Amino acid sequence: MSYLRTFAPWIVYAVVPSAHWQWAALIAFGISAVTITQQTRAGLRVEAQIIDIGSAIFFAALTVLAFADPNTALHPYSPAISSGVLALIAGISLAARVPFTLGIAKQTTPPELWEHPVFVRTAYIITAMWTASFVIGCLALVVLAHASSTVRTCTQVAAFVIPVVFTIRYVAYIQGKAKALGEPAS
16 A cells, blocks of 8 residues: 555556646645655654655656646656656665665564565565666656557556566565565565
8 A cells, every 4th residue: 555655646647648747747746745744744754755755856846847838848758757757766765775665664564574684685676676667667658758648658557567566476475485484574
């Protein structure tokens, strides 16, 4: 559920028809701002809101651009730019040694496992997969910038679905392996 909440602005932006991109950006910004407010009030730390904060900044800037110049030459490339921004956020979280998935995973994992090497390594691997998917999605969307909106939307959705499936399967694999070894599951 937390991944869905984290990526909700991006999903909304991806599925709203391209002709209404200004409103899609504004709605995505609103979702980001509300999510950050709710999570901060609930006591969620910044490390668990890396994507949310990056989303709010990106969609605020995109909203300003979209309303200031609705016919900008950047418009066809906005899906690629959005995937590129996600890749940048995820990549920076890895470089800063605070993989964005670590904060999300801590929301559903007992605190005694947070420092376990397998738990931390799993977050790095999963974040790397998300980063790679966003990079590949960005490159594909640059190539498809002038393709039909259906093709672009499917590409954007795939850039989310592939790492979601990987995350679910990899976590299950690690938990199964830990259980077989008699270690605490992460």
